[in-house]
Amino acid sequence: MRDRNQLVLPIPPPPADSETPLVPARMVNAWVYCPRLAYLEWVEGEWADTADTVQGTRVHVRTDTPAGRLPSPEELDDVMSQVRAVTMSSDRLGVIAKMDVLHVREGVVMPVDTKKGKRPHVAAGAYEPERVQICLHGMILEDNGYEVEQGAIWYAGSRERVRVKLDEDLRTRTIEAVRELRAAAETGRRPPPLEDSPKCSKCSLAGICLPDETNLFNRGYPPRPLNPAEDPALPLYIQTVPAKLRKRGEHLVVELKEETVEVPMVEVSQVVLFGPVSVTTPALHALMREEIPVSWFSTGGWFLGHTIGTGNGNVAVREAQYKVAFDARASLSFSRELVNAKVRNSRTMLRRNWRQERGTDGKEDALTGLERIARRALQANDFQHLLGLEGEAAAIYFSHFKQLLASEAEGFEEFSFTNRNRRPPTDPVNAMFSLAYAVLARTLTTTISATGLDPYMGLYHRPRHGRPALSLDLMEPFRSIVADSAVIQVVNNGEVKLRDFASNGPACSLTSKGRKALIAAFERRLEQEATHPFFGYRVSMRRMLEVQARLLARHFQGEIPKYPHYIPR
Amino acid sequence: MAKERLYVVAYDIADQRRWSRIFKLMKGYGYWLQLSIFQCRLTARRRIEMTIRLEECMKPSEDHVLILDMGPADKIAPRVESLGKSYEAPTRKARII
Ligand code: SF4
Numbered sequence: 001m002r003d004r005n006q007l008v009l010p011i012p013p014p015p016a017d018s019e020t021p022l023v024p025a026r027m028v029n030a031w032v033y034c035p036r037l038a039y040l041e042w043v044e045g046e047w048a049d050t051a052d053t054v055q056g057t058r059v060h061v062r063t064d065t066p067a068g069r070l071p072s073p074e075e076l077d078d079v080m081s082q083v084r085a086v087t088m089s090s091d092r093l094g095v096i097a098k099m100d101v102l103h104v105r106e107g108v109v110m111p112v113d114t115k116k117g118k119r120p121h122v123a124a125g126a127y128e129p130e131r132v133q134i135c136l137h138g139m140i141l142e143d144n145g146y147e148v149e150q151g152a153i154w155y156a157g158s159r160e161r162v163r164v165k166l167d168e169d170l171r172t173r174t175i176e177a178v179r180e181l182r183a184a185a186e187t188g189r190r191p192p193p194l195e196d197s198p199k200c201s202k203c204s205l206a207g208i209c210l211p212d213e214t215n216l217f218n219r220g221y222p223p224r225p226l227n228p229a230e231d232p233a234l235p236l237y238i239q240t241v242p243a244k245l246r247k248r249g250e251h252l253v254v255e256l257k258e259e260t261v262e263v264p265m266v267e268v269s270q271v272v273l274f275g276p277v278s279v280t281t282p283a284l285h286a287l288m289r290e291e292i293p294v295s296w297f298s299t300g301g302w303f304l305g306h307t308i309g310t311g312n313g314n315v316a317v318r319e320a321q322y323k324v325a326f327d328a329r330a331s332l333s334f335s336r337e338l339v340n341a342k343v344r345n346s347r348t349m350l351r352r353n354w355r356q357e358r359g360t361d362g363k364e365d366a367l368t369g370l371e372r373i374a375r376r377a378l379q380a381n382d383f384q385h386l387l388g389l390e391g392e393a394a395a396i397y398f399s400h401f402k403q404l405l406a407s408e409a410e411g412f413e414e415f416s417f418t419n420r421n422r423r424p425p426t427d428p429v430n431a432m433f434s435l436a437y438a439v440l441a442r443t444l445t446t447t448i449s450a451t452g453l454d455p456y457m458g459l460y461h462r463p464r465h466g467r468p469a470l471s472l473d474l475m476e477p478f479r480s481i482v483a484d485s486a487v488i489q490v491v492n493n494g495e496v497k498l499r500d501f502a503s504n505g506p507a508c509s510l511t512s513k514g515r516k517a518l519i520a521a522f523e524r525r526l527e528q529e530a531t532h533p534f535f536g537y538r539v540s541m542r543r544m545l546e547v548q549a550r551l552l553a554r555h556f557q558g559e560i561p562k563y564p565h566y567i568p569r
Numbered sequence: 570m571a572k573e574r575l576y577v578v579a580y581d582i583a584d585q586r587r588w589s590r591i592f593k594l595m596k597g598y599g600y601w602l603q604l605s606i607f608q609c610r611l612t613a614r615r616r617i618e619m620t621i622r623l624e625e626c627m628k629p630s631e632d633h634v635l636i637l638d639m640g641p642a643d644k645i646a647p648r649v650e651s652l653g654k655s656y657e658a659p660t661r662k663a664r665i666i
Contacts, residue, residue, distance in 0.1 A: 232612060233664065236664045236666070264596065519663075523662070
């Protein structure tokens with residue numbers, strides 16, 4: 001706390017020039033509440049709506065409509081009026097504010113800010129962030145030549161008005177907050193998360209900020225599961241052709257030959273199109289505006305690319321990523337752990353899903369072999385070596401994969417699957433692997449892009465034109481856990497039968513019906529909950545992928561010393 | 570997990586133009602059941618958003634919108650008797666068309 005007897009000299013922040021963006025006053029409010037929140041929202045452009053923020057907007061609807069005109073300071077004398085929604089800035093402070101209501105009485109202006117909640121019962125009448133914000137409004141008015149004596153906050157929840165005295169203490173605190181926020185933005189230094197703070201459980205950005213997850217590495221207490229804003233939207237796949245995707249009002253319309261399907265747009269997180277599906281421009285515009293990415297696949301399941309809106313503008317994250325990717329030692333040590341995780345997870349898969357009826361011949365050997373390779377991966381001295389180890393592990397894993405398939409599944413033995421082949425896949429199981437991996441890579445590409453990372457710049461997979469190398473990196477530990485397990489599911493449950501495949505020369509591919517069943521199983525798998533091996537809380541696999549992507553970004557930016565790969569027990 | 574609740578939204582709108590605006594708006598939030606009735610799975614955030622947008626479209630003195638909260642979407646199975654056609658509450662799963 002500040003020592004009251006000591007004189008604090010309020011050093012104002014340097015005046016804003018044409019290059020410095022003006023800080024919105026509500027961001028200064030956020031800064032006082034939690035510096036990291038203000039930084040994430042204002043500097044990194046992260047934003048998540050919650051019921052609270054939407055409700056807040058609702059309260060502002062009325063005050064947001066400009067009404068009345070604010071007279072110039074000179075002609076203020078004998079006017080008595082109330083003006084709404086005035087935007088004003090101060091170059092001296094480098095801030096801009098949209099002020100809800102201004103009361104003008106006898107040459108003096110009083111800014112009034114509207115808050116949605118009830119009046120808090122604290123000595124100062126209002127919480128510090130809110131007082132700082134209103135003080136800032138007052139100071140901006142003063143810088144524009146108006147006389148201000150006090151401010152006020154209107155609490156819509158309890159319909160009460162609290163007056164705020166703009167005393168020296170508050171002014172000092174306000175200037176300090178503005179200076180700190182602008183300095184943090186200028187130097188690009190993201191403030192650390194709050195520690196075990198009750199503010200985090202109410203914070204709309206908790207899922208992005210990962211306060212406890214980040215602190216775990218530095219402080220060592222277990223994270224609370226803070227997943228407030230999990231969005232229930234899910235992917236929309238269109239793989240029946242011919243089809244046309246249009247937009248009407250607030251919903252998407254998929255026109256097929258026989259029927260028309262309508263889907264509310266808010267329920268869609270991504271659109272995935274296989275083959276020649278046409279999309280109208282208004283639909284594409286709406287999807288880009290809502291930041292819903294569209295992924296394009298060929299009819300055969302080849303991943304062609306994405307259409308996204310302007311994307312995540314967080315350049316600092318990408319800069320940090322490139323720095324690590326260009327650092328050979330850092331990349332190698334990341335890759336060692338990565339291959340280790342992948343091999344251990346495929347071992348877990350064999351161990352858990354080996355069918356009893358298939359006997360246990362070779363099981364122990366396979367498990368020991370994989371364990372040895374996983375350990376050796378941690379010691380590998382170059383990428384070549386790692387690739388070799390990965391190949392060895394894949395040979396062991398895939399040669400035993402059929403032991404995971406139920407023998408009673410009809411027509412099963414005909415799959416005669418012995419090893420992985422891809423271009424083109426020549427048997428049903430390989431055809432399913434190819435599709436499942438492509439869909440997993442796509443899922444991760446959109447997840448990664450949303451965090452601001454560049455999916456094309458990898459550490460283990462080196463960049464190659466059009467290859468989402470970082471997605472492939474992140475995907476390795478999840479291959480068996482998510483994609484292979486979806487394949488096992490559809491076979492063992494009889495959701496996909498031999499007749500759901502078509503052969504064309506040596507190539508084998510899924511029919512539309514088979515593809516639909518496999519994608520459905522894949523999406524179901526993503527909905528299943530699992531325990532995060534590091535943090536100990538339960539989340540859906542879908543959210544797990546996102547947590548991992550965000551942790552990776554945190555790791556690149558130096559907030560987390562070591563990236564914890566996903567290795568379930 | 571996402572906390573969604575199941576709602577049934579019914580409305581009486583005096584004016585044909587406003588009625589069709591609201592009909593179109595509601596299609597963005599849920600599934601049309603019959604005449605002026607929709608069922609929706611909504612998070613707290615979406616529910617408020619929907620209310621705001623409905624209020625923008627309707628005329629409070631002439632129109633009436635009723636939002637019935639049926640409970641947590643994944644935990645309840647509303648006891649519904651449906652004559653004529655079968656009734657199905659919307660479930661949350663990826664759409665594969
Ligand atoms: S989650 Fe906590 S630390 Fe992170 S921005 Fe929100 S309040 Fe700040």
